[in-house]
Amino acid sequence: MREHLFSEFEEVLQLFIIAAACIGAVLITIFSLTHNVFEVFPFLYILPIILVVYFYPKRAVLFLLCISLMYISLIFLLASGNTTLLVIATAWFAIFMTIGVVASSYANKLLDEKHRIRYIIDNSQDGIFCYNPSGGSLIEVNAKFAKQLRFERQELLGTDISQIWTDTAERQRFAQLLRTEKKPIETEILLRARDGTVSRFVISPLEVTHDRVLCSAVDITGEKIVDEEIRKTLDDLEEQVRARTAHLERINEELKAEILEHRRFESTIIDERRTNPDREEERR
């Protein structure tokens, strides 16, 4: 509510400044033309043009066309006999239009670019956060990142990054890496969520300015758990195979021993028959 009121007040103030600059330029033009002071008044039109380009770039071209027409109309109306002034006024008209079109085209492109960045940050499937590496405060956080850590976006804005990135040594290592590494960096870090659970993220930083680092982050805890589960399953399977193999080998050994025993027994009987045929007879 307070923010809304402030922005409304700001807009009214902007409109007031532009209106004052326009009225000032027009009144001074009328005064100058009626008092034969021709040198300075056209300069006064630069101010409202720049103000409109800055505050309302989308409507700047239309506005500057209107104000330039107003300027040239006043000259034609109040000094139509002065041909030199008419020529100069036409040149000024062209200059106003050129300045306005050039500046507003830059301003519009700038606005579009800001929107494009906003679209990416707001709709990205990765978490995005921007922080000040020297001060440590979180400057920008997208909804995805806040959600991944179970925070509201507003709760994280302005807070110290140590609240979520608790490992100081890891942070310092990361800052060092940022300073020294020239190639794109991709590293794993641990972040603490609102409920105290720790998640593993892979982040890639981008140094936007010397006091702003923009990071793209993806929660890989789930992937790590899946990887861990797969690894465990594979280990279990390997263990089972090993146990089964050992069991089979043991059975194999036992069978071999049994066969050997049988053979030994057979050979004992055969030998006995050969050496003592009388005893065999007796037995029969």
Next chain:
Amino acid sequence: MTVATKTSAKHQISWAVAILATVVLAVYSTIYSLTHGIHEVFPFLYFLPIIIFVYQYPGRGVLFSLGLSTIFLSLVYYYSASNTTLIAVSTAWFVIFVTIGVVTSSFAESLKAEERKYRGIFENSQAGIFTFDLQSQEIREINTKFARMLSYEREDLLNRNLSAILFDADGKSAFVRTVAELSRTGDVELFFHTRDNAVRQFLISASLSQDTTVICSAIDITERKLPSRSY
């Protein structure tokens, strides 16, 4: 020297020549006008080199406009020191030139910085990002991450139709229709072809920018989906 470097060098030289020519023209006209008592029009000629210079070298625009304005004022002082009205008007012109230089170069610098930021976010993202034209459905930009997720090179996918990578035609139509109607989508699951004809599942969110470009962000959820399917 590569063809691109040669073209860029030629381009730079053409701009430098254009700037130099407009500066020489402005200075020559100033001297001529001041020595012939024509005081009205010559200052207008200084706008051209300032605007061209700022367009080409925004980082040095302020210095250039300050330098050129100083030359202008010096010439007026040198040739018409006795004409106080002309000196007063020229001082106003000096302020205007510097203001125009500062304003336009600050816009141009900010624009370059934003473009760098956009490019940085685009290339640095852990998610795949691509943009396509809503009408033609042709891919306009794609980051290396997303191209790699689909086993392609970035250049292979630029200007290709979405159908080249989107597996499910019905899913694609529904997705494009949602973007057109609502200007954005929530999280949508879509299947994509990779270069080696494997099918992978992605979570996509898209939003329509101010022109007809749709900006999409994507993450591969195939592995995430596998355990839940197997249970």
